[in-house]
Amino acid sequence: xxxxRVAVARCGDRLTRNVFQxxxxxxxxxxxxxxxxxxQPDPEPTQYGVTQKMNLFQAIQSALDNTLSRDPTAVxxxxxxxxxxxFRCTVGLRDKYGKDRVFNxxxxxxxxxxxxxxVAVAGTTSIAEIQFADYIFPAFDQIVNEAAKYxxxxxDLFNCxxxxxxxxxxxxxxxxxxxxxxxxxxxxHSPGIKVVIPRSPVQAKGxxxxxIEDKNPCIFFEPxxxxxxxxxxxxxxxxxxxxxxxxxxxxGTDVTLLxxxxxxxxxxxxATMAQEKLGLSCEVIDLRTILPWDIETVxxxxxxxxxxxxxxxxxxxxxxxxxxxxTVQEECFLNLEAPIARVCGYDTxxxxxFEPFYIPDKWKCYDALRKMINx
Amino acid sequence: xxxxxxxxxxxxxxGRWRGVRDRQCLLRNTIRCQSDFxxxxxxxxxxxxxxxxxxxxxxxxxxxxxxxxxxRVMDRQGQIINPSEDPKIPKEKVLxxxxxxxxxxxxxxxxxxxxxxxxxxxxxxxxxxEGTHVGSIAALNDTDLVFGQYREAGVLMxxxxxxxxxxxxxxxxxxxxxxxxQMPVHYGCMERNFVTISSPLATQIPQAVGAAYAFxxxxxxxxxxxxxxxxxxxxxxxxxxxxxxxxLECPVIFFCRNNGYAISTxxxxxxxxxxxxARGPGYGLLSIRVDGNDVFAVYxxxxxxxxxxxxxxxxxxxxxxxxxxxxxxxxxxSSAYRSVDEVNYWDKQDHPISRLRHxxxxxxxxxxxxxxxxxxxxxxxxxxxxEEAERKQKPKLEHMFTDVYSEMPVQLKKQEQSLxxxxxxxxxxxxxxxxxx
Numbered sequence: 071x072x073x074x075r076v077a078v079a080r081c082g083d084r085l086t087r088n089v090f091q092x093x094x095x096x097x098x099x100x101x102x103x104x105x106x107x108x109x110q111p112d113p114e115p116t117q118y119g120v121t122q123k124m125n126l127f128q129a130i131q132s133a134l135d136n137t138l139s140r141d142p143t144a145v146x147x148x149x150x151x152x153x154x155x156x157f158r159c160t161v162g163l164r165d166k167y168g169k170d171r172v173f174n175x176x177x178x179x180x181x182x183x184x185x186x187x188x189v190a191v192a193g194t195t196s197i198a199e200i201q202f203a204d205y206i207f208p209a210f211d212q213i214v215n216e217a218a219k220y221x222x223x224x225x226d227l228f229n230c231x232x233x234x235x236x237x238x239x240x241x242x243x244x245x246x247x248x249x250x251x252x253x254x255x256x257x258x259h260s261p262g263i264k265v266v267i268p269r270s271p272v273q274a275k276g277x278x279x280x281x282i283e284d285k286n287p288c289i290f291f292e293p294x295x296x297x298x299x300x301x302x303x304x305x306x307x308x309x310x311x312x313x314x315x316x317x318x319x320x321x322g323t324d325v326t327l328l329x330x331x332x333x334x335x336x337x338x339x340x341a342t343m344a345q346e347k348l349g350l351s352c353e354v355i356d357l358r359t360i361l362p363w364d365i366e367t368v369x370x371x372x373x374x375x376x377x378x379x380x381x382x383x384x385x386x387x388x389x390x391x392x393x394x395x396x397t398v399q400e401e402c403f404l405n406l407e408a409p410i411a412r413v414c415g416y417d418t419x420x421x422x423x424f425e426p427f428y429i430p431d432k433w434k435c436y437d438a439l440r441k442m443i444n445x
Numbered sequence: 446x447x448x449x450x451x452x453x454x455x456x457x458x459x460g461r462w463r464g465v466r467d468r469q470c471l472l473r474n475t476i477r478c479q480s481d482f483x484x485x486x487x488x489x490x491x492x493x494x495x496x497x498x499x500x501x502x503x504x505x506x507x508x509x510x511x512x513x514x515x516x517r518v519m520d521r522q523g524q525i526i527n528p529s530e531d532p533k534i535p536k537e538k539v540l541x542x543x544x545x546x547x548x549x550x551x552x553x554x555x556x557x558x559x560x561x562x563x564x565x566x567x568x569x570x571x572x573x574x575e576g577t578h579v580g581s582i583a584a585l586n587d588t589d590l591v592f593g594q595y596r597e598a599g600v601l602m603x604x605x606x607x608x609x610x611x612x613x614x615x616x617x618x619x620x621x622x623x624x625x626x627q628m629p630v631h632y633g634c635m636e637r638n639f640v641t642i643s644s645p646l647a648t649q650i651p652q653a654v655g656a657a658y659a660f661x662x663x664x665x666x667x668x669x670x671x672x673x674x675x676x677x678x679x680x681x682x683x684x685x686x687x688x689x690x691x692x693l694e695c696p697v698i699f700f701c702r703n704n705g706y707a708i709s710t711x712x713x714x715x716x717x718x719x720x721x722x723a724r725g726p727g728y729g730l731l732s733i734r735v736d737g738n739d740v741f742a743v744y745x746x747x748x749x750x751x752x753x754x755x756x757x758x759x760x761x762x763x764x765x766x767x768x769x770x771x772x773x774x775x776x777x778x779s780s781a782y783r784s785v786d787e788v789n790y791w792d793k794q795d796h797p798i799s800r801l802r803h804x805x806x807x808x809x810x811x812x813x814x815x816x817x818x819x820x821x822x823x824x825x826x827x828x829x830x831x832e833e834a835e836r837k838q839k840p841k842l843e844h845m846f847t848d849v850y851s852e853m854p855v856q857l858k859k860q861e862q863s864l865x866x867x868x869x870x871x872x873x874x875x876x877x878x879x880x881x882x
Contacts, residue, residue, distance in 0.1 A: 178684075180651065181686065184650070184682055185685075188592075188652035188658070189659045191640060192655070212648060215648065221849070224633045225623040226847075227635040261849050262849055
């Protein structure tokens with residue numbers, strides 16, 4: 071507004087008119103920042119001591135802070151992490167722990183992961199940041215051919231188990247092709263790494279600490295849309311949430327809804343809609359770990375409900391829902407009462423202005439659920 | 446001539462550019478330092494480089510005709526050229542150099558033949574590059590960590606890796622610490638600080654930098670050496686590593702074996718600059734080019750690089766010029782792309798082993814009789830290990846599934862059980878007898 075005021079003061083009526091017309095037009099445009107999900111905080115965890123209100127980036131920062139304070143070998147590095155990171159996840163850490171432990175690298179993803187592997191091979195804790203999951207592909211070779219295979223190929227003489235790679239992940243409303251991607255399925259095909267995605271600040275801290283402590287190279291994807299949006303009470307002390315364990319966040323009997331990351335909040339809302347509109351009892355599961363995933367929890371739920379809907383932001387073809395779907399079909403064939411439904415992104419690159427139409431929102435999930443129930 | 450003139454002019458200008466501040470920077474051992482911001486002087490204030498203005502248009506010419514010189518300590522007849530550069534290595538150590546190089550050569554010949562006979566699936570020889578291995582590793586401490594490409598078996602041999610284990614790896618037998626999972630010549634040894642080789646080229650280079658960074662933080666008085674060929678240096682990972690090592694100030698020695706070929710690709714199709722060494726200064730690396738067939742030149746360069754890398758926490762680049770005498774691998778026939786005469790020149794007239802032998806003969810540390818005895822003995826040692834390795838069974842089948850993760854995921858356990866069940870029914874169609882029970 072200040073800019074417009076200055077313009078008005080300096081120029082004649084014509085410009086003023088134009089500016090105001092433009093302003094009015096803009097005002098008529100639909101506001102496109104409405105979130106496609108509603109974050110639902112979990113009850114405050116009481117078993118880990120004192121908690122504090124944190125959003126997701128603060129919970130990540132807290133996990134990193136805990137790690138640096140307890141593990142003198144731990145180092146954090148990546149592009150722009152020194153001043154606090156472009157998403158504020160490393161804010162204050164360099165001042166607190168020194169510039170040899172929290173430092174910027176040159177702008178080169180294959181270098182960051184290769185370097186991180188080397189730090190881990192030397193036996194020290196290595197936490198690498200890739201600025202956006204979209205830019206992890208230059209490091210694909212280092213992750214898939216090197217990190218994932220280090221222990222196996224050396225007969226366990228060497229390993230890079232103390233490596234964790236963090237990366238902002240998922241859609242953000244306007245990120246278009248290269249600030250929105252969900253590349254977990256590319257990595258799910260790579261034995262030797264773990265892939266973990268949290269849905270909330272409490273989950274993020276507990277799962278990230280487990281990744282850092284885990285004896286295997288882990289990729290930790292942080293839903294960037296939740297960095298500021300998700301706020302809940304998070305324990306200040308370190309605590310660990312188990313990897314390769316899905317969590318049933320809501321029990322139900324009629325259908326199983328499965329997802330991870332932000333999309334868990336979408337299917338939670340769908341469960342409420344289904345209850346209200348269709349009188350359905352949905353079991354909502356957060357998969358949490360993509361690889362190696364928790365087959366048991368998912369299959370147990372499907373055996374009970376007989377129906378499964380999987381939803382993820384990533385494109386349908388080759389998405390991780392395909393893996394889950396075929397496994398559940400194999401394991402629960404006699405219990406399935408309807409074909410397994412997959413509600414995913416379309417098989418296109420992630421678009422800019424079409425994002426509201428691209429994402430598998432609650433209406434798309436609800437409609438698929440409705441059809442599945444009537445099958 | 447135009448090129449040369451251009452070069453001279455650039456050099457002169459560079460000389461004039463170097464001001465007092467630069468010298469102070471060098472004294473402080475900084476490669477590049479930025480001036481304090483001041484608007485008073487007509488001086489460049491760009492944050493990206495520290496340089497003066499110039500008022501005539503001049504492109505910097507690459508100097509490829511007369512490149513970085515090749516450091517040499519002894520000539521082809523094994524005579525020390527400049528006594529002040531003689532490392533004066535004691536007899537026992539020189540004998541160890543020679544024994545290692547020749548034992549490696551003997552092992553290469555036998556394993557190469559065994560591949561030709563279909564007894565192992567694959568092999569890569571080290572012909573002509575034995576000097577680079579031995580000279581460099583002898584200049585390091587035993588605790589210094591080695592990252593290699595695949596043509597550095599002499600490094601492991603110098604550190605005392607037993608012949609049994611070389612063979613075990615190539616045969617993938619039950620003795621192989623790698624549990625028979627990788628192709629032959631992908632050696633690794635924890636106790637000897639030799640990181641397991643992998644096939645993807647250049648991936649080890651940024652990893653070596655990371656390990657060096659960790660050592661720096663530990664104050665461990667440990668350096669890292671990372672070997673790679675000139676072909677691998679074209680990979681993006683090489684660029685990543687050189688740059689990271691300089692900006693993060695890591696005690697790492699990049700050791701490039703420039704043997705003229707990457708499989709069939711000659712260096713003229715690999716790069717157009719002055720080899721690999723000339724890239725170092727662009728990254729702020731201290732760099733040198735050495736005669737890779739001169740074990741003492743390699744030793745001296747590596748020794749000094751190691752000393753300074755650890756003392757100053759900075760990376761060094763050593764480019765060892767050599768020639769790949771053998772085929773690229775057993776899957777390659779190099780006569781398809783280069784002449785026999787060319788190969789013969791390096792094999793007969795400029796070979797690291799014969800050069801060191803000349804030196805030892807001059808010193809009176811070696812003679813034809815000893816040569817005969819050692820040849821016989823080394824051949825016997827290799828053949829014994831070879832036969833032993835061939836007799837051994839392959840590792841237990843379960844090792845196909847272990848070590849994927851530190852623990853075995855449930856679904857992997859299930860896959861293992863499913864194979865075992867399958868073999869109960871169909872075992873006769875599989876080579877089960879060759880594997881340990």
